[in-house]
Amino acid sequence: MVQANLGFLARTLLGRPTCLIDRGAKLSRHARILNARKSSEHIRIGAGSFVGGELFVFAHGGDIEIGRDxxxxxxxxxxxxxxxxxxxxxxxxxxxxxxxxxTHPISAAQRHAQIRSIFTVGHPAEIDLDERPVSIGNGVQIGAGAIILRGVEIGDNVIVPPGSIVTKSLGATESRTP
Structure with missing residues (x-):
């Protein structure tokens, strides 16, 4: 934990965009915050949350908001x-x-141009990746290895089984009384 927080602190002190972290939120030593935008406001982590994975926003757009706990x-x-x-x-x-x-253009020529840009000057500030917002409701559980794709909305309290590939929106589960 300390190692990741020192790296985070170093990037912040150097003026590089990272993220905004509410009170009690933590980054593990394995967490990676990759922010190609010009402001830390594009990645927000809510109070009491824990991030052990990778959060990345592209240079041309992108916004990640993680709720509380x-x-x-x-x-x-x-x-x-x-x-x-x-x-x-x-x-x-x-x-x-x-x-x-x-994440990459479909056209081989455009994909090559994107990669060339990433390697020489960084992520391109203008690119079309057929973006569609993703929304995940409160109390959702997403199992190991699942993939959530663009344009998906997941309702409150939905459980996404491990290994699932979610290409369409999922509604909230109904509460049932035995």
């Missing part, structure tokens, strides 16, 4: 080129991927 496990990858909003008390298992874009 969430747990993002080690190996989880949340990449935003538009908007990813995670509610309160959400559990994201290990090796989960949440993407609000295609």
């Amino acid at each position: 969430c747990f993002i496990d080690r190996g989880a990858r949340i990449w935003s080129a538009d908007s990813i909003k995670i509610g309160d008390r959400v559990l994201v298992g290990p090796d989960v991927n949440i993407f609000d874009s295609l």
Whole structure:
């Protein structure tokens, strides 16, 4: 924990954008905050939350908001080129991927140009990755290895089984009395 927090502190002191962390939120030593935008305000972690995975916003756009008392496990990858909003008390298992874009252009020529830009000057400030926002409700549990794709809305208290590939929105579970 200390090592990640020292790296985070060093990047902050150097003036590099990282993220905004509410009271009681923590980053594990395995957490990676990759912010290609010009402001730390594009990645926000709510009070009491724990991040052990990777949060990344693209240079041309992207916004990640993690609610209160969430747990993002080690190996989880949340990449935003538009908007990813995670509610309160959400559990994201290990090796989960949440993407609000295609992450790379479909065209081989455009994909090559994007990679060339990343290697020479950084992530391009203008690019179309067919972005669509992702919204995850309160109390959601996302099992290990699940993949949440662009444009998906997950309602409150939904459980996403391990290894699932979610391409369409999922409604909230109904409470049932025995």
